[in-house]
Structure formats: structure tokens, C-alpha cells
Amino acid sequence: MADAENRPKLTVGDDGVVHVSWTQSLGKPMSAYIRYARSNDGGGSFSPPAILNDDRQLISHRFDALATDGRGRVAVVWLDARSRTAKTANKSPQTDVGLYAAVSADGGENFGKNRRVADHSCQCCRTALTWTTAGPVAFWRHVFGRNIRDFAIANLDGGPIVRVTDDEWEIDGCPHHGGGIAADGRGNLHMAWFTNGEKRKGIFYRRVARTDFSKADARPDMSAPLPLGDPARQAGHPAVAAAGDRVLLTWREFDGQRFSAWAMLSQDAGRSWGAAQKLAEAAQQADFTLPLLDARQALVVWNTAAEGLRVLTVAEARP
Amino acid sequence: MRRACLAVLLALAAATTFAGELRPFTMDSLPAIQQQFAGRPFILTLWSLTCHHCAKELQMLGRLVSSDRNLPLVIVSTDTPAEAPEIRAALKRFGLDRLDTWVFADAVPERLRYAIDPAWRGELPRSYLFDAAHRREAHSGLLKEAQLKDWLKRQRAGEKYIFKGRKQRET
Numbered sequence: 001m002a003d004a005e006n007r008p009k010l011t012v013g014d015d016g017v018v019h020v021s022w023t024q025s026l027g028k029p030m031s032a033y034i035r036y037a038r039s040n041d042g043g044g045s046f047s048p049p050a051i052l053n054d055d056r057q058l059i060s061h062r063f064d065a066l067a068t069d070g071r072g073r074v075a076v077v078w079l080d081a082r083s084r085t086a087k088t089a090n091k092s093p094q095t096d097v098g099l100y101a102a103v104s105a106d107g108g109e110n111f112g113k114n115r116r117v118a119d120h121s122c123q124c125c126r127t128a129l130t131w132t133t134a135g136p137v138a139f140w141r142h143v144f145g146r147n148i149r150d151f152a153i154a155n156l157d158g159g160p161i162v163r164v165t166d167d168e169w170e171i172d173g174c175p176h177h178g179g180g181i182a183a184d185g186r187g188n189l190h191m192a193w194f195t196n197g198e199k200r201k202g203i204f205y206r207r208v209a210r211t212d213f214s215k216a217d218a219r220p221d222m223s224a225p226l227p228l229g230d231p232a233r234q235a236g237h238p239a240v241a242a243a244g245d246r247v248l249l250t251w252r253e254f255d256g257q258r259f260s261a262w263a264m265l266s267q268d269a270g271r272s273w274g275a276a277q278k279l280a281e282a283a284q285q286a287d288f289t290l291p292l293l294d295a296r297q298a299l300v301v302w303n304t305a306a307e308g309l310r311v312l313t314v315a316e317a318r319p
Numbered sequence: 320m321r322r323a324c325l326a327v328l329l330a331l332a333a334a335t336t337f338a339g340e341l342r343p344f345t346m347d348s349l350p351a352i353q354q355q356f357a358g359r360p361f362i363l364t365l366w367s368l369t370c371h372h373c374a375k376e377l378q379m380l381g382r383l384v385s386s387d388r389n390l391p392l393v394i395v396s397t398d399t400p401a402e403a404p405e406i407r408a409a410l411k412r413f414g415l416d417r418l419d420t421w422v423f424a425d426a427v428p429e430r431l432r433y434a435i436d437p438a439w440r441g442e443l444p445r446s447y448l449f450d451a452a453h454r455r456e457a458h459s460g461l462l463k464e465a466q467l468k469d470w471l472k473r474q475r476a477g478e479k480y481i482f483k484g485r486k487q488r489e490t
Contacts, residue, residue: 029369029409030369043321095387121373124370124371165368171442172445173442173443173459173460174367174369174370174371174442174443175440176369176370176442177440177442187415196440196442196459234433234440236440254433256430256437258324258429259429284427
């Protein structure tokens with residue numbers, strides 16, 4: 001199934017293996033399984049789909065994210081309600097939803113036991129996962145203290161849960177609006193997210209320089225949050241891609257009638273940015289924008305009801 | 320025979336408008352609702368089947384409705400008309416199926432959201448407390464039952480006051 005931020009994931013490793021993960025609806029509202037399949041022949045055929053959540057309960061396992069190191073390791077994270085019991089269900093403020101992970105060391109043929117990465121996460125925002133030089137790193141909307149819905153990072157190979165935003169968004173509800181993260185292959189992380197917090201509102205970008213989140217005393221070296229897009233046009237659902245020194249941000253805006261796709265490019269690992277570019281408009285319903293980036297091209301993929309799937313080119317702004 | 324009975328029942332249901340109907344919420348719906356509550360306070364609550372907190376909110380509202388039959392409450396689902404059976408089942412479960420209920424009906428639901436309030440970013444549950452003059456207070460996340468009861472009490476006291484004032488002018 002796919003709805004809003006809950007969508008299937010696809011990633012191709014440097015080894016050419018195609019990995020897909022998705023959420024399979026089980027009929028009952030919000031109940032779902034996390035599924036995974038891979039293709040060793042470039043998408044010609046796929047392995048029988050595996051169920052990754054090893055508890056097999058008819059409960060919420062949703063909002064999967066997927067990443068591979070391209071050398072045989074594959075990781076999937078998702079939001080999982082298995083620790084919710086009748087006793088704790090009404091025991092506010094505990095959300096009883098946590099971030100769970102399954103990791104494969106053999107290219108996705110077998111996955112290790114499910115591991116609880118974090119307890120007490122937000123229940124209905126997308127999760128994000130990227131492979132860094134120090135292993136797989138997850139990024140998700142966590143619940144800090146009583147009910148502060150800010151973002152956290154954790155390395156799935158071990159290490160602490162590190163709070164990486166301080167927007168102070170206190171809401172006893174569902175934001176339905178998360179964030180994205182990308183590793184640039186040089187040790188830096190690039191994150192983009194939405195908040196409606198006490199301290200800031202809108203979408204933001206932040207660079208995390210060379211922090212090893214597998215270390216117990218990881219203290220992220222982060223840039224100040226950079227506001228993106230026009231809040232009056234509901235700039236939202238940001239996504240980020242990184243490749244070496246190049247970082248691409250994309251988001252969607254809505255003026256009350258029409259959606260538009262936007263992007264912004266950095267050539268120096270997120271230290272400075274070219275101007276925001278409006279890439280296209282949509283006459284009817286529009287999906288979120290997805291960034292694609294390598295050393296030569298910066299692209300945004302946008303699926304819209306009236307215009308169909310478009311691959312939009314982001315202009316290179318060389319300094 | 321059974322099929323014929325069912326057809327008659329369905330035709331009757333289609334021809335009759337009664338409270339408890341799930342109506343399509345379009346660009347004109349909020350003005351129409353405000354017209355319906357002209358000069359009166361009301362609560363507008365938006366929810367979705369996909370929202371974990373919304374069930375708690377509906378449960379609380381259901382409790383309130385059962386003790387206060389005249390609760391001026393309008394419930395709008397941000398799901399789609401295709402999900403009407405699930406929406407009706409959920410409303411029924413919380414004892415809210417006899418109220419005026421609505422479901423978002425637009426190919427671009429963001430337009431409806433924007434028309435209600437450009438500052439609303441889609442978080443749920445979302446509520447608007449309209450006073451008698453229809454000045455509104457927006458709230459994201461669960462409403463607290465005590466807070467809502469207190470607001471209702473103040474609004475109803477205000478109504479009485481306005482009513483008294485008119486009477487005085489009349490005499």
C-alpha cells in the first residue's frame with residue numbers, strides 16, 4: 001500500500017543489486033507487514049517477497065526505509081507497534097511505537113533478528129535511512145520528554161539516540177510530515193525536515209559534519225537550520241540527495257490552487273547554496289518530489305496526475 | 320423479493336436526508352456549515368482513518384455527545400469518499416454516526432485544506448472552535464475534554480447573555 005508519506009522504497013547498490021521494500025496492508029486500519037524483495041538481474045526478476053517483521057502480529061508495522069552499502073549489507077527500518085499492550089495503550093505519554101530494524105549481511109538473502117533501535121517514536125511520519133562510512137544511519141521523528149516531536153539519528157550498528165533538531169514541536173497528534181537524510185560518502189550527513197515547532201516552523205536543511213554516530217559520546221557538529229522555500233506557499237515534504245561535494249534539496253509548494261516543484265543545489269557539501277529554482281507546476285494532484293544526483297547531473301523526479309511522471313533538470317550554478 | 324426490498328430501502332435512503340449522513344466536503348462546505356450555525360458557536364473537528372490520535376479524539380467526542388445531545392459538533396474526515404464504509408464504521412463505533420459528518424471530496428484534497436486554513440499543514444486531529452461571531456481558535460492535536468467543556472460552558476453563557484440583551488432592548 002502507499003499513502004501520503006508511506007510509500008514503497010527502491011534502491012540500487014553499487015553492486016547492481018536492486019532492493020525494494022514496501023508496506024503490505026492487512027485490511028484492518030493501520031495494520032501492515034514490512035515486505036522486501038531483491039533482483040540480481042537489474043529488475044528482470046525478483047526474489048519471493050520476504051516478511052521482515054518477525055513478530056507477525058496484525059498490528060502496525062509501517063513507514064519502512066531501505067539502504068544498502070552496495071557490498072552485501074542491506075538494512076530496513078520501520079515504525080513498529082509491537083510493544084503496545086492493553087496495559088500501556090492508555091498510559092500517556094508513551095506512544096508505544098518504536099523504530100525497529102532488520103539487517104542482512106548476505107545481500108538480502110537472509111535478515112538477522114529484528115532489533116528495537118528506539119522506543120517512543122512518532123507514529124505517522126516517514127523514516128529515513130542512509131549508508132554512511134560508519135554504517136547504516138536512521139533519521140526519524142522521535143518523541144522527546146513528554147511530547148516533543150523532534151528528530152533523532154541512530155547508527156544501526158550501535159551507538160546512542162542523538163537528538164538533531166531542537167524545534168520544540170509539542171503536539172498530541174499526527175504530523176504526517178517527516179524528513180529525509182543523505183550521506184555524501186565523505187563522512188558528512190545532510191538532512192531536511194518539516195516542523196511546526198515552538199522555535200521554528202516550516203522546512204529546513206542542516207549539515208552534520210563528520211560525526212560518528214556509532215560512538216557512545218557522539219556529539220554532532222551541525223550547521224544552523226537553513227529555512228527552505230516559501231512558508232506562505234506551504235513549502236513541504238523536503239528530500240535530499242548527496243554525492244561527494246554535491247548536495248541536492250527538493251521540496252513541493254502549494255499556493256492554494258497549484259503545486260510547484262522546487263530545488264536547490266550546493267557544490268561545496270552544503271556550506272553554500274545556489275538560488276532556489278522552480279522546476280515545474282502541476283495542474284492537478286501531485287506527488288512529493290524525489291531527488292537524483294551524481295557528479296554530472298542533478299534531477300528531480302515528479303509524478304503528477306495531469307502531466308504524468310516527469311524528470312526535471314536542475315540548472316547547475318557553478319561559483 | 321429480498322433484493323427488491325433492499326432496492327426499495329436503498330432508494331429511500333438516497334431520497335431522504337437525515338442526520339447521520341456522510342456528506343461530501345467540497346470548497347463550498349465550510350461557508351455552508353457556518354451558515355447553518357449562523358450566530359451560534361460550533362466545533363469543527365478534522366480526522367482521518369490513518370491518524371493514530373484521531374481515534375482517541377473521536378472516543379472523547381463520542382463520550383461528550385452521549386452526555387450532551389445538543390453538542391454543536393461537525394466532524395470532517397480527510398480521507399476519501401471511497402473509504403465511506405470504513406469512515407461510517409469508525410463513527411458508529413464512537414457513537415458519532417447520528418451527527419453531521421463529512422468526508423473530503425476533491426481530486427486535490429490540499430485545496431480543501433488550504434481553503435479551510437492556509438496555516439494548517441495537515442497535522443491531525445485538527446480542530447476549530449468557532450464562537451457565536453465565528454471568530455475561531457485553531458488547535459492541532461488532541462483536544463482536552465475539560466478544556467472543551469469549559470469552552471462550551473463559556474460559549475453557552477455568552478449566548479444566554481446575548482439573548483438577555485436582546486430581550487432587554489425589546490422591552
